[in-house]
Amino acid sequence: MESSIEKMETRFSDSKKMLHFFDANCWIGKSNNFTPVSLSKTNEIIEQMDYYGIEKAIVSHVLSRYYHPLVGNEYLLQEINGINRLQGCSVLLPPSTEKIGSLDEYIKNMLSRGVRTVRIFPKSHRFSMEEWSSAVLLGKLEERRIPLFIWSKETEWDSLYKICKNYPRLSVILEQPEEESFWNGRFLFPLLEKCENFFLEVDNCVLYLEIDEVVKRFGAERLIFGTYMPVDDPNASLMLVTDGDFSQREKEKIAHENLERLIEGVVV
Amino acid sequence: MIERAVEDVSIVDAHAHLGYCANFYMPDISLERMVNLMDKLNIKRICCSHLAGLLAHHFEYAHRETLEAIEQYPGRIFGYAIYDPNYPTDSLESVKEYLEMDGFIGIKIHPAMHTYPIDGEKYDPLWKYASDNNIPVLSHTWDANPLATYPYDPRQICAEPKLIGRVAQRYPQAKIIIAHAGGHYNGHLQAIEVAQRYENVYVDICGCTITFGLVEWLVKEIGANKILYGSDLTWVDPRVHLSRALGAKITLTEKKQILSLNANRLFKFNS
Numbered sequence: 001m002e003s004s005i006e007k008m009e010t011r012f013s014d015s016k017k018m019l020h021f022f023d024a025n026c027w028i029g030k031s032n033n034f035t036p037v038s039l040s041k042t043n044e045i046i047e048q049m050d051y052y053g054i055e056k057a058i059v060s061h062v063l064s065r066y067y068h069p070l071v072g073n074e075y076l077l078q079e080i081n082g083i084n085r086l087q088g089c090s091v092l093l094p095p096s097t098e099k100i101g102s103l104d105e106y107i108k109n110m111l112s113r114g115v116r117t118v119r120i121f122p123k124s125h126r127f128s129m130e131e132w133s134s135a136v137l138l139g140k141l142e143e144r145r146i147p148l149f150i151w152s153k154e155t156e157w158d159s160l161y162k163i164c165k166n167y168p169r170l171s172v173i174l175e176q177p178e179e180e181s182f183w184n185g186r187f188l189f190p191l192l193e194k195c196e197n198f199f200l201e202v203d204n205c206v207l208y209l210e211i212d213e214v215v216k217r218f219g220a221e222r223l224i225f226g227t228y229m230p231v232d233d234p235n236a237s238l239m240l241v242t243d244g245d246f247s248q249r250e251k252e253k254i255a256h257e258n259l260e261r262l263i264e265g266v267v268v
Numbered sequence: 269m270i271e272r273a274v275e276d277v278s279i280v281d282a283h284a285h286l287g288y289c290a291n292f293y294m295p296d297i298s299l300e301r302m303v304n305l306m307d308k309l310n311i312k313r314i315c316c317s318h319l320a321g322l323l324a325h326h327f328e329y330a331h332r333e334t335l336e337a338i339e340q341y342p343g344r345i346f347g348y349a350i351y352d353p354n355y356p357t358d359s360l361e362s363v364k365e366y367l368e369m370d371g372f373i374g375i376k377i378h379p380a381m382h383t384y385p386i387d388g389e390k391y392d393p394l395w396k397y398a399s400d401n402n403i404p405v406l407s408h409t410w411d412a413n414p415l416a417t418y419p420y421d422p423r424q425i426c427a428e429p430k431l432i433g434r435v436a437q438r439y440p441q442a443k444i445i446i447a448h449a450g451g452h453y454n455g456h457l458q459a460i461e462v463a464q465r466y467e468n469v470y471v472d473i474c475g476c477t478i479t480f481g482l483v484e485w486l487v488k489e490i491g492a493n494k495i496l497y498g499s500d501l502t503w504v505d506p507r508v509h510l511s512r513a514l515g516a517k518i519t520l521t522e523k524k525q526i527l528s529l530n531a532n533r534l535f536k537f538n539s
Contacts, residue, residue: 003277004310005527009514034416034453036485052515153418178418180476182503185293206476208505209305213295233478239511243309 015242016053022256023054023234024117024149025175025203025226026086028079029062029072033178039230042079042086049085052234054227055256056085060119064091069125070100077113087263088115089149094137097127103140111144116263119149122159129159131166138163142170147262149201153179157187164195171262173199177228182207192218199262201226202237202254212245220250224259276538277524278312280531281506283406283447283474283498286337287319287330297502303341309510313537314345317376317406319502321350325382327359331366338371346535348376348406353390360393367403373535374404379426381408386431395435399442404534406445406472407432411455424451429458436466443468443534445496448475449486456482463490470530474498474509483516483526492522496530 002010026049030040039045040062049057059080064072069091080086090110095103118141122129141148150160152174164172172195176184181204191198192214203226205211214223225241227234241254288294306314316337321330327350334347349363349372366372375398379386386407398405409432410424429450436444449471450459456479463469471494473483486495497513499506513526532538 003524003528004279004312005277005514005524006520008279008310008510009520009523012511012514035480036453036456037481051517180419182476183292189293204478206478206504206508207292207294208297208502209295209301210505230480233480233482233512235511235515236478236508238515239507240505243507245305245308 012239012242016238018248019242019251019255021054021225021238022259023049023057023227023229024173024201024224024259025177025228026057026059027062027228027230028059028076031062031231032066033231035231037230042083045230046083046085048229048234052238054234056087058089058117058259059086060089060091065121065124069093070098073110077115088113089117089119090115091119091121092137093120093125094127094134096136097133103136107140107144107146111266111268116266117147117149121151121154123154129155129163138167138170142167144267145169145171145265147171147173147266149173149175151178152176152181152184157191160198161191161195164191164198168197171197171199173201173224175201175226175228176204177232179204181205182210185210189217192222198222199224199258202240203228203232205240206236211240215244215246215250220246220253221258223254225255275529276532277528279310279497279510279527280535280537281306281311281314281499281501282445282496282531282535283472284314284316284501285319285322285503286316286333287502289319289323289503294502299337299340299345302501303344305506306344309506311506311510312344314499314501315348315373315531315535316345317348317350321352322376322378322381325352325354327352327355327362331362335366335369335371342371345371347372348374350376351391351394352382353384353388354382356390356393360397363394364397374406376406378408380410380421380423383423383426385426387434391435395439395442399439402441402443404443404445406447408447409455409459410448410451411453413452413454416452416454418452429455429462432469433462433465436462436469440466440468444470446471447498448477449473449482451475452477453479456485460486460489463494470494470496470534472496472498473512473526474500474504476500476504478508478512483512484518487516487518487522492518492525493530495526496534497527
């Protein structure tokens with residue numbers, strides 16, 4: 001007789017196959033986070049995606065975060081060139097803070113090479129997200145409808161609120177890796193309530209019943225699937241979706257449709 | 269004809285909580301919702317300590333609330349009694365009183381929240397009692413390396429897994445569970461070293477970190493027979509760590525050990 005563990009193992013595996021997962025938060029390059037297994041190359045990430053049942057992924061490069069955004073972005077695009085399952089995500093800075101040249105030209109070039117999303121790291125890269133510093137960058141991203149990923153540990157909640165309000169056509173997607181994310185709920189839920197252009201990526205959404213609560217109160221449209229592989233265990237994000245207390249239709253939206261919709265809206 | 273006993277491999281959540289935490293929003297901490305989710309996930313038993321005794325020194329209140337939960341869902345909810353080293357006499361008395369009652373299966377300590385080191389002398393009465401009476405002790409542990417831990421919490425110095433090693437040496441009969449397998453990478457390294465060295469030391473995989481490859485690594489380093497599944501509910505969602513055990517690149521036998529058999533053996537659920 002099959003035990004409950006075998007049943008759950010089979011159910012988890014089968015449920016994953018029913019959804020077309022598109023991972024918004026994947027990284028290549030040697031990680032600064034020590035983990036039991038070290039994966040850094042594109043082929044290693046693809047192998048893991050196959051194992052976990054993830055069809056496509058948006059990837060950034062570790063060098064963009066820790067060495068230099070523009071160098072890392074270029075390195076990334078060379079590494080993933082020709083790999084259809086991986087789509088690059090550039091890490092950007094306000095143009096006045098680095099010799100970026102014309103921001104318009106940089107973004108045009110980025111888009112022509114398949115990039116459709118951007119990440120910023122204001123704390124690590126030491127710049128302000130206020131208007132006096134980041135208005136040009138945020139304005140350009142809004143103009144092109146390029147979704148912006150930002151980590152909660154890299155910003156202040158008041159700044160996030162201001163960005164969402166000042167740039168209502170900019171899709172702002174919050175990610176919560178590398179922190180004890182369950183502390184964030186009392187900031188997160190009012191933001192979801194007040195700002196329709198504010199989204200939550202599900203990696204490390206470990207708070208008990210958090211995902212179900214977001215779907216119930218704000219709709220599945222506000223959640224984007226992501227794993228922060230290879231630092232975080234993708235199983236967690238996968239099961240929060242496959243075994244979420246919401247409909248299969250809502251699971252499909254979270255697994256891939258919401259991200260695809262935002263990307264399709266980018267003005268190329 | 270001789271009938272063989274059927275091995276119980278129902279899922280056991282060995283590390284969970286009851287109650288609130290003032291610092292953050294908890295969508296629903298009701299017992300009804302918890303048991304409903306357990307049913308959906310095929311979790312048969314859950315072992316809980318109440319947060320009022322961990323966050324606020326109110327171990328008497330915590331024990332009463334835990335007992336109510338046990339009585340409301342007998343055979344599903346089990347309890348840890350909480351020992352608070354800041355109130356050694358009173359809390360040990362309370363621990364002894366509640367461990368006499370049906371449904372209490374172990375002792376929980378939280379050296380970081382109680383800001384007292386695991387190997388400090390105020391824990392000695394507890395270790396002696398637990399050791400003499402063969403009662404498992406679940407100890408919170410966490411990495412306290414400021415260079416490798418995010419966010420850094422100095423209280424975790426009291427809860428480093430390496431301190432468990434000193435206790436295990438002094439009390440070789442004590443059955444100790446290193447909670448969260450040490451939290452972060454440096455803590456994981458310490459947890460592994462201690463669990464390798466001492467026979468009666470176990471680790472659980474729960475907590476708010478979800479290190480990639482941890483389950484496989486622990487199985488390789490200390491063996492599946494020393495690893496327990498825990499959720500850390502009501503803080504952490506039970507699907508988070510259940511998925512990590514079910515989806516790990518290990519054998520079905522190893523998954524059964526982690527999700528069921530080790531806890532059944534430790535807490536004597538089938539005897």
